[in-house]
Every structure is written in C-alpha cells, then in structure tokens.
Amino acid sequence: MSQLRKDLISGRWVIIASERSKRPDDFRGAGEARTETADSFCPFCAGNESKTPPEVYALRREGTQPDQDGWSVRVVPNKFPALDRGEKTQRRQEGIFESMSGVGVHEVVIETPDHGLELSDVPLPHLRDVLETVRSRIISIEQEKQYQYVQVFKNKGRAAGASLSHPHSQIIATPIIPKRIKEELYSAERLFKKYQGCIFCRIIGQEMGLRQRIVYSDRHFCVLAPFASRFPFEMQVFPLRHSAHLADMTPEETESLAATLKSVLSKIKGLLSDPPYNLVLHQAPNPSLVQGDWPGMSKDYHWHMEIMPVLARVAGFELGTGFYINPVPPEAAAGFLLG
Amino acid sequence: MKKILVVEDEKALSLLYKEELTEEGYKVTAVLDAEAALEALAKERFDLIITDIRMPGKNGIDLVTRVLSRQPDIPIIINTAYQSYKNDFKTWAADAYIVKSSSLEELKAKIKELIEKPHVPTQKRPD
Amino acid sequence: MIEIVNFLAQDFEKDAPKELMLLSFISQSFFQPFSLEENLLAILSALTSGSGVGFNRAMLFLAEGPKLRGRLWLGPRSAEEALYIWNTLSTPGIGYAEIIEYNRSLVSRPEDNLSRRIQSLSYDLKAGQELVPSLATTSRNIVLVRDARHEPRLADDFREIIGLDEFLCIPLLAQDEVMGEVILDNAINRAPIEARDIKLASLCGLVAGNAIALARMHRRVTDMERLAAMGEMAAFVTHELRNPLAAVGGFVEQMADPRATDRKKKRNLRIIRGEVKRLEDILFKIAHLWKVELKQSPPCDLGSVVRSILAGPEIRRKKRHRVIVPDIEDNLPPVLCDTTYAAEVVRNILDNAVDATPDRGLIRVRCFFQDSESRVVLSVEDSGAGIPPEIQDKIFTPFFSTKKNGMGLGLLFVKRVMDACGGRVEWESGESRGSVFRLYFPVDKRGSS
Numbered sequence: 001m002s003q004l005r006k007d008l009i010s011g012r013w014v015i016i017a018s019e020r021s022k023r024p025d026d027f028r029g030a031g032e033a034r035t036e037t038a039d040s041f042c043p044f045c046a047g048n049e050s051k052t053p054p055e056v057y058a059l060r061r062e063g064t065q066p067d068q069d070g071w072s073v074r075v076v077p078n079k080f081p082a083l084d085r086g087e088k089t090q091r092r093q094e095g096i097f098e099s100m101s102g103v104g105v106h107e108v109v110i111e112t113p114d115h116g117l118e119l120s121d122v123p124l125p126h127l128r129d130v131l132e133t134v135r136s137r138i139i140s141i142e143q144e145k146q147y148q149y150v151q152v153f154k155n156k157g158r159a160a161g162a163s164l165s166h167p168h169s170q171i172i173a174t175p176i177i178p179k180r181i182k183e184e185l186y187s188a189e190r191l192f193k194k195y196q197g198c199i200f201c202r203i204i205g206q207e208m209g210l211r212q213r214i215v216y217s218d219r220h221f222c223v224l225a226p227f228a229s230r231f232p233f234e235m236q237v238f239p240l241r242h243s244a245h246l247a248d249m250t251p252e253e254t255e256s257l258a259a260t261l262k263s264v265l266s267k268i269k270g271l272l273s274d275p276p277y278n279l280v281l282h283q284a285p286n287p288s289l290v291q292g293d294w295p296g297m298s299k300d301y302h303w304h305m306e307i308m309p310v311l312a313r314v315a316g317f318e319l320g321t322g323f324y325i326n327p328v329p330p331e332a333a334a335g336f337l338l339g
Numbered sequence: 340m341k342k343i344l345v346v347e348d349e350k351a352l353s354l355l356y357k358e359e360l361t362e363e364g365y366k367v368t369a370v371l372d373a374e375a376a377l378e379a380l381a382k383e384r385f386d387l388i389i390t391d392i393r394m395p396g397k398n399g400i401d402l403v404t405r406v407l408s409r410q411p412d413i414p415i416i417i418n419t420a421y422q423s424y425k426n427d428f429k430t431w432a433a434d435a436y437i438v439k440s441s442s443l444e445e446l447k448a449k450i451k452e453l454i455e456k457p458h459v460p461t462q463k464r465p466d
Numbered sequence: 467m468i469e470i471v472n473f474l475a476q477d478f479e480k481d482a483p484k485e486l487m488l489l490s491f492i493s494q495s496f497f498q499p500f501s502l503e504e505n506l507l508a509i510l511s512a513l514t515s516g517s518g519v520g521f522n523r524a525m526l527f528l529a530e531g532p533k534l535r536g537r538l539w540l541g542p543r544s545a546e547e548a549l550y551i552w553n554t555l556s557t558p559g560i561g562y563a564e565i566i567e568y569n570r571s572l573v574s575r576p577e578d579n580l581s582r583r584i585q586s587l588s589y590d591l592k593a594g595q596e597l598v599p600s601l602a603t604t605s606r607n608i609v610l611v612r613d614a615r616h617e618p619r620l621a622d623d624f625r626e627i628i629g630l631d632e633f634l635c636i637p638l639l640a641q642d643e644v645m646g647e648v649i650l651d652n653a654i655n656r657a658p659i660e661a662r663d664i665k666l667a668s669l670c671g672l673v674a675g676n677a678i679a680l681a682r683m684h685r686r687v688t689d690m691e692r693l694a695a696m697g698e699m700a701a702f703v704t705h706e707l708r709n710p711l712a713a714v715g716g717f718v719e720q721m722a723d724p725r726a727t728d729r730k731k732k733r734n735l736r737i738i739r740g741e742v743k744r745l746e747d748i749l750f751k752i753a754h755l756w757k758v759e760l761k762q763s764p765p766c767d768l769g770s771v772v773r774s775i776l777a778g779p780e781i782r783r784k785k786r787h788r789v790i791v792p793d794i795e796d797n798l799p800p801v802l803c804d805t806t807y808a809a810e811v812v813r814n815i816l817d818n819a820v821d822a823t824p825d826r827g828l829i830r831v832r833c834f835f836q837d838s839e840s841r842v843v844l845s846v847e848d849s850g851a852g853i854p855p856e857i858q859d860k861i862f863t864p865f866f867s868t869k870k871n872g873m874g875l876g877l878l879f880v881k882r883v884m885d886a887c888g889g890r891v892e893w894e895s896g897e898s899r900g901s902v903f904r905l906y907f908p909v910d911k912r913g914s915s
Contacts, residue, residue, distance in 0.1 A: 349709050349713065351710075351740070352709065352713050355712075355713060355716040355720075359720070420709050420712070438708070439708045439709060439712040441711050441714065441715020441716070441718075442719070443715075443719070
C-alpha cells in the first residue's frame, strides 16, 4: 500500500511505498572500507597544524600555542578557496579571530584531534564543545552584516560527499540567502499566517502527541522522522523551545543537544551499520540583517537540523522536481531506531 | 643548488617546466608519473615537489599523501588544470594549489616562497 | 531446416494491392531516418504518389502547443504539371528514392511554393470547437468535407486556399497525442474520395503520427543528454583546454626572451603548433557533438576517405612500428554520411585501435559492401588487450576515457554520427584477444537506380 504524502513546508510530494517488509539487512549503509590507511597523511590530524591555514578559533589546553598541538576542537579557514579571483581580499585581525571581507567565509571545523573518533563516539563534554564552537563562529561571523546567511553542514563518508575521513564540519557564510532557505522562509511566513502560529511548533506538538515518528526526545529537543520523508531514515532535530537561531541556545540546551545528537548518531551508526550521512543546519538568516526583508522571521521560523543517512540497498529517489519515492515509511524508520 | 622534482605527464609541459626552472637556477628532475616520482624520492633528497593531479596510474593527491607520511617536511605544490580538486581537502597536504594557466609567474613565485622558507617541522602523530 | 530470408520492403511488385504498396512505401522511410522533415515528406509522398494511395495533393499541419500550423504542401500546381509528374514517376526503374528526391525538389523550389502558402496559417486547437481544418485534430476523428463552399464550419482563409469542395482530413495520432493532421484532395483529376481511400489514408495517418512522436522523443532525449552533459562539460572544457594553453603560453614566453636562440624558437613553434592542433580537435569535437544532424549531405566515398586517412601524416607518424593491413573493396557504393564527419569517425576508431595495439602489433582495416543489409561496413580490428568487461558498458558514455589525455568524447561522437546517418556501431572485444569495431554506413540510394 503506497501513500501519497505532502510535506507542508516544502510543498514536496512523496510516495511512501512499502511494498514488502524490509529485512534489517536492507538498511545497511552505503559504507565504504576506510580508504585511508595508517600510511596516509591527514592534514587535519593533530601534529599537522602547519598544513592548515592559521586557526580562527580553537579550544585548547592551557599553555598551548595557536597552530600547535594541544587542541580538542579547531576551526580553520579553507586553505584553497575556490572563489579565488586573485583579488586581494581584506583581512582583519581581532585578537585570535581572523575574518575576510569580500567574497565570503568558508571555514572547516575539525571536530577532534583523533582521525578515527567519530562525532557519535566522542565523550559528551567534547560533543558539547563542538556545538559551542559552531555557535561561537556563527555569532562571530554574523557580526558582519554583509553575511546574510550562515550555512553549517557535516558530510561523513565518501558517499555523502566527504573528501576526507577525519571528522569535520563546514561553515559557509554568503552575502545572499540560498534559494532553498528563501523558499522555506516564504513557506514558514505563509503558514504562520494561515495557522496563526509557528508551523514547526505545531508540527512538533502534533508529533509529540502521536509518538508515531519520534525517534528521541528529552527536555529540550526532539528527533523525528518527518511525515513526508523523502529519504529512508531521514530525520529532523528540533529544539522544543521556539527559536529561529541556533546561536540563541542556552547552555542547558547546548548540553541537551549534545546528548540528543550523541544518542541519534550512535543509533544510526549501530543499527544502520555506520552509514555515510549528511547533517545540515536549517536556521533563519543573520539577525543583524536589515529587518525589512524578513520582519517576522524570528516568529515564523524554527531552527532545526536535518540528518540524512546514505543507505546502500534502499534509497529514495526523485522522479521530477519536488516529487520523491521513499521505500521506508518514517513510522517504520522510527520504530526500527527505537529498537 | 636547490633540487625540484616535477611530476607531470604532459610531455610539452614537462619540458617547459624543466627548462624554465633550470633557467631560474634550480636543479630539476622531471618524471612522467607518480611511480617514477616515488622512485626518484627514494634515491635522493628534493627541496620541493611540483605535481599534477590527473595522471595515468596513481593520481597526484595519492602521491602527496604517500610522500608526506614519509617525508613530512617537504614543500609541495599542486599544479593542475582542474579547479574542482580544491573541494577535496586531501589537497591540503600540499602547501599551494595552482591552477595551470598560460603564464608561469604564479608558479615561479610560489616556488621561490616555499623553497626558501624554513620548515616548521610537522610533529609526528601521537600514537 | 532453417532458411534465412532476406527481405527488403521495396520488393513488392507494382501491381500489388494498394495497401501493400502503401505499407511498403512508408516502411522504407524508416530505414533512412534523416530528420523529421524528411520523414514527413516521405509520408506525404506515400499519399500522393501513383504507387501509394494516390491522392493528388497532400497538406500537412503540425500541432505546436495550442496551435495547428501549416507546414508542408505537396502536389502539382496544375493538370499539366500533374500529368508530367505522374508520367515521370511511373516509368520503370523509378523507385522510392527517386520519388522522394523529386518531391524534395518540388517542396523546396523557390518560386510559387505551395508550402509557403500554408505556412502562415495557424488555427487554435480548442476542444469542442467545430472548425475545419482543426476539427480532425481536436476531435481525433477523420473528417470528410463535401460541399466546402456552403459549409459554414470552415475557416475562411482555409476555404480559399484549398479551393475545392471535397477533401479529407486525417488526424495523425500517436498513442494519446495528436501530432497534427494531413489534408488530402483530388484537385487535379477531381476523382471522388471513396471509402477505400479513406481507409488507406487513415492507415497512413497512424504511421505518420508515430513517426512524428518518435522524432520528437528522440529530440527530447538528445536534449536531456545534452543538458546532463553540459553541466559536466562546462567544467570539463575549461580543464581540457588548460593544459594545451599552459604549454602554448609558456613556450611563447620563452620565445619572447631576447636571448632565445633560433633553434629554440623553431622547436617551440613546432610544439606550439602541435598544441594548437590539439586545441582545435577538442573544440571541433565539442562543438559538433550535439550538432550532428545530417541534412542534405552529398554522398560520401568511404573507401577513399579511409585510404586518405591511412596515407595521411597523422596515422603514419602515430602508428610507428604497428602494422596496418588495409583491405578496401573497389567500387564501393557511396554512403549517406557527411564526408567530414565520416572522416572524423574513421579517425577516431583508427586512433583507438592504434592506442590499443602494442608496438609492432597488427591492425586490420577492412571496408566492404554488405549486400544483405545494403550497408558499407568499415571494420577495424586491433590486437590489443581487449576492453575490460567492467568498463564495457561505459565506453560510449560522455567523458569516459581510459587514455591519459582522453576526453572521452570520441566514441560518443562516433555513435552520434552513426545514429544520425541511419547507420550503427558494433563492437566485440575479448580479453587479450583485441577488439573489433564495425561501422555500418547506409548506402546513399538517392539519385541512383
């Protein structure tokens, strides 16, 4: 029995096709054997700091110097920016913060000094530190009004687009708002008017009540498999408190998010055989923007993260623009992950 | 005299680089692929490596990662026709990424900058 | 007992039933898929030639979006002309090819071109609207009009142009879609349109509709392929051009140095020339990759094309100590392919064979006429290592190449050209047994008997 489901916010149509029950083995990740051997040099590893540009931020042990060993999380700008037109971009130094005006910002967050330690495996305080780092960078970058939007995403595994297996995330700030975010903002605005309130809050409330597609929840966050999931085991992580910007998280919420991510990423790793995945932050544009463009964004929009595992045997696919087939119903995915 | 290893499979370019860099006062060894490069590196010390990415056999990025795990201090310049490999963070193992153009100015300037620089020794990875 | 029967559609006798002649006539057009235009002409010819259904004139309208537009009108302009045409075309020895050729010249002559009279006509295709000529298309039915003079449901401009009381409108259907319609009449001999004529005409309509749908689909697939490749191509082109440009730039700079010796300058010029040629090759392939549409190409002498490439400096330099054994039949019929493209195709295949064959190895180049299929075949067999099974289904895809400088467009280009001229490519490869590539070129039957 197939079901046609529409995603309220994106307007996408998805055919949830569950022709036959899946065996757990079908949910294996499109994993690859570690491509890098111990013989391979990794520029992100501790000890190789000279191979990266000077750091713009780092959490390090007392007494250690920038661009040296002794860090637990480290942020560096892109060493070979693609948008290099050969023009001299302005560099500004503010203490240990370095920023570049002009084209844009592209930074890499090196999540651990250890090549083999995944985000799901690090101790909770470390994961919290990574989130704090991201938060700190977003705030710093958004001080420049020209950066209308800050994208944060993580690719793990070759199949998800990661060129290097050392755990890392990327932060890209652009002077324009990406198209898909604009579409989400428009949608959120429209739906706010229609439903007289934040549509995301409404969805969260409904899902928490039904508990059919909830994968995890605690005091501050919930993780759900979206009603109209495009891809098998697609997940969304929502703060329960309405907020449009990740940077607004309280320290308690940050702790909670760390626990949430650790739980969900561990589950994915364990139950789906360590699949490659993409993790993307969806948040509102730079709050220091001229309010004219998106006056209601802090009301309409609700920040969240999307997790998309890349699986080998079952895959969703796109038939035409905005039309998908997903062979794993989100209810089944949630059930499977809950164990 | 500083020694440069040029790894480039296009014969015309290999010839050009050898001639031009010899003119600049370097001792140049030119090889046509990664295997030959590794052989050359096993035999003598070089002060700088310039390598292409797309080559028959092992590609330049693999070469760089291999070289650095044994000789972590050697300066490396990636010299390629492809802009797109900038998205591959493995290229950070090199010290510069130059996109081939009709002028050798950028390449020559980078060589000068890197070959004279005192090396910051990369520490061995803690085991 | 098994008997292989060779059959060609044109083998029907002239006094065979009309239906058979019609089918025979039309099906032949599918062996020579030049272009949509050619196919349409073939269909109209079938409807108007003496050996086909035998209407005097045939008008073609195509549905383009919400409108029905006039496209082609085939027929004699007067009784005298008609007599001339029919006498000419019914002489023994005149076959399908001649008829099409004749008709092509009819529709493309500049003075008082019938087609031009209807090309400005355009009618709305509104469902439920009862107006001739669009009625057949919108209702998907055959419409027979009698007494057009007094029929109000006729577009005035159309009534004037057709100038007749009786005519037949056949919709061209393909699955669910209506591609357009054909309007048939007997303006010259005023023969009444009978039931049998209607039946035959509708058969034609069905075949015609499908031909048009197929041509459109083919174009759409090509476009899609093109778009998909274009994304890759944009980045790809810049990269492919960079290497030769870097070489040219560098060696030019050297020459600009006042200390450069004459010897060096000469050598540099030689290198630069080589790189420029490379650039040209790349650009040619890319520019023509998607433009391979063979319109009206003069016949090509494949034998002499192959001979001249084998004798040319490029192959002779490239092959070094490899042995190329040519075996080219004399008096090969001309083939239906643009000579420049054919040469490029041959060069590509030969190039691959040379690359695959070890030094001092053997390459067999054969060129012969295959009677059973009416094709001229070029066969190139190398003695290389063969194409590994894991890449065998990729060799015709764009940007796939095993060569270090390969662009991966060569075989795709070959395939495009062969498809466009109505031929095909076949190949076989065995591990360590080498590969053989066979190109089947259709024989150019136009203007021959």
